[in-house]
Amino acid sequence: MTALLQGGCRCGVARYEVDLSNSFTLNCHCIDCQKHLGAPYSVFTIVQANQFKWLSKPNGNIAFSDLATRSFCDKCGTYLKWEGKNESDKAEFNAMTLDNSIEVTVDAEIFTRSRLNWIKALDNVPQYEAGRNIPASKPV
Ligand SMILES: [Zn+2]
Ligand SMILES: [Zn+2]
Numbered sequence: 549m550t551a552l553l554q555g556g557c558r559c560g561v562a563r564y565e566v567d568l569s570n571s572f573t574l575n576c577h578c579i580d581c582q583k584h585l586g587a588p589y590s591v592f593t594i595v596q597a598n599q600f601k602w603l604s605k606p607n608g609n610i611a612f613s614d615l616a617t618r619s620f621c622d623k624c625g626t627y628l629k630w631e632g633k634n635e636s637d638k639a640e641f642n643a644m645t646l647d648n649s650i651e652v653t654v655d656a657e658i659f660t661r662s663r664l665n666w667i668k669a670l671d672n673v674p675q676y677e678a679g680r681n682i683p684a685s686k687p688v
Contacts, residue, residue, distance in 0.1 A: 554603070555646040557626035562606035562619075564628070566641065567599040573643055573652045575670070578659035580612045584627055588664050592630060593643040593652050600629075600639030 556563040573593045581590035608622035619629040630640040643652045654673055657663075661677045669675050 551651070553646055553648060553651060555641070556603075557606060557621035557624050557628060557645060559621060559624035559626075561604065561623045562621045562626070562628055563603040564641070565601045565603055566593075566595060566639070566646075568593070568595065568651060569599065571595045571599075571652070572655050575654055575657040576659055577657065577661075577663040577667070579662050581659075582662070584610075584612070584618065588667050589657075590627075591643040591649075591652070591654065592640050593646075594638055594640045597637050597639050600641060 551568040552565060553568060554563065554565050571593050572595075573591065575589050575591055577589045582588065584590075606619050606621040606626075606628055608620035608625075609617050610620065611617045614633070616630055616632045618627060619631065620627045626642075626645060628642050628645055630642075632638070632640070643649055646652070654670055656674045656676060657670060658676045659678055660669065660675050663669070
């Protein structure tokens with residue numbers, strides 16, 4: 549069974565379609581996400597690459613490290629997708645850009661070492677002090 553949803557940036561220039569089957573969603577408290585979104589943390593959903601399809605691709609690209617490129621809309625600034633250099637089999641997109649973000653539930657929290665002290669850990673959700681390589685990262 550598929551769970552096809554659509555999403556896009558705030559101005560509508562960038563649009564995508566995604567199949568949320570077997571998706572995995574995390575709250576990322578890393579400093580790059582905090583700065584790039586101007587928010588306490590990001591909410592990202594991971595699917596297999598072939599489950600994500602741009603309907604109209606954004607033009608903005610920025611890299612804050614050698615690990616990944618981030619796609620954003622160069623008209624309205626919305627951050628849409630994280631593209632890991634060694635994770636081309638996966639698609640990681642900003643779950644808050646879904647037309648109906650309520651469809652996702654959070655499965656893990658990462659980079660909790662930089663979580664703001666006024667943000668509480670989610671109950672019954674695994675907490676990782678760092679990294680995207682979740683199984684190798686140390687739970688806290
Ligand atoms: Zn836009
Ligand atoms: Zn992050």
